[in-house]
Amino acid sequence: MTIMEVKNLSKVYGKDEMAVKALDDVSFTVNKGEFICIIGPSGSGKSTLLHLLGGVDRPSSGNVSIDGTDIYQLDETQLAIFRRRQIGLIYQFYNLIPILTVEENITLPMLLDEQRVDKHQFRKITDTLGLDQRLDHLPNQLSGGQQQRVSIGRALVSNPAIMLADEPTGNLDSKNSEEIMELLKMFNKTFKQTLIVITHDERIALQADRVISIEDGKIAKDEVIRS
Numbered sequence: 001m002t003i004m005e006v007k008n009l010s011k012v013y014g015k016d017e018m019a020v021k022a023l024d025d026v027s028f029t030v031n032k033g034e035f036i037c038i039i040g041p042s043g044s045g046k047s048t049l050l051h052l053l054g055g056v057d058r059p060s061s062g063n064v065s066i067d068g069t070d071i072y073q074l075d076e077t078q079l080a081i082f083r084r085r086q087i088g089l090i091y092q093f094y095n096l097i098p099i100l101t102v103e104e105n106i107t108l109p110m111l112l113d114e115q116r117v118d119k120h121q122f123r124k125i126t127d128t129l130g131l132d133q134r135l136d137h138l139p140n141q142l143s144g145g146q147q148q149r150v151s152i153g154r155a156l157v158s159n160p161a162i163m164l165a166d167e168p169t170g171n172l173d174s175k176n177s178e179e180i181m182e183l184l185k186m187f188n189k190t191f192k193q194t195l196i197v198i199t200h201d202e203r204i205a206l207q208a209d210r211v212i213s214i215e216d217g218k219i220a221k222d223e224v225i226r227s
């Protein structure tokens with residue numbers, strides 16, 4: 001079953017002689033529950049693509065449909081709500097709010113959305129992420145690996161259909177990196193959560209179901225590794 005349809009997606013930053021074509025007519029579809037890695041050289045357009053898949057930025061042309069919703073037809077408020085409910089985003093530098101505790105950082109998207117936090121779901125996520133003893137800590141009282149777990153918790157709490165991660169292990173040592181990937185894969189397999197990960201790490205790319213290579217803003221290769 002298709003969960004995402006990307007059609008003729010292009011993104012140009014800047015204008016006139018300053019214009020940079022970061023993404024050039026990219027089209028592909030994603031099946032529900034797929035684990036895709038996006039690879040490619042620095043500056044090839046990977047982060048731009050991920051942001052457009054997640055409704056973070058608007059394309060210059062083309063569209064992205066998620067579960068039948070053409071997301072760029074939504075106005076800003078509708079898009080923000082859609083994003084909070086359907087998309088989980090994880091970055092290399094965790095983007096946690098320093099003055100909020102672990103629990104507050106994780107539940108923030110639900111509170112912003114005026115949704116009740118399901119206590120059972122919250123406990124399950126924080127137990128699985130090994131954060132149950134850290135809920136009252138501030139981000140700077142945690143290790144890098146723990147901070148990344150918090151950002152995964154924050155991305156998971158609304159049970160999004162799609163998880164997008166931009167080099168989620170780029171800032172971690174190999175042991176933490178492995179653990180974070182195991183967690184993401186576990187949520188992908190257990191909850192059929194679609195997982196799209198940008199990585200420079202070949203070992204991570206080899207774990208995916210499918211690898212999309214981006215070069216110069218275009219898809220250079222799209223390979224199914226396992227189905």
Ligand SMILES: Nc1ncnc2c1ncn2[C@@H]1O[C@H](COP(=O)(O)OP(=O)(O)OP(=O)(O)O)[C@@H](O)[C@H]1O
Pocket residue numbers: 013014020021022040041042043044045046047048049
């Ligand atoms: N806000 C912006 N304004 C202008 N140009 C931008 C902007 N963001 C990205 N670019 C340019 O668009 C191109 C693609 O950038 P993007 O960040 O998507 O690449 P990337 O493949 O994710 O790179 P990296 O692996 O280094 O993170 C680059 O040439 C970059 O300089």
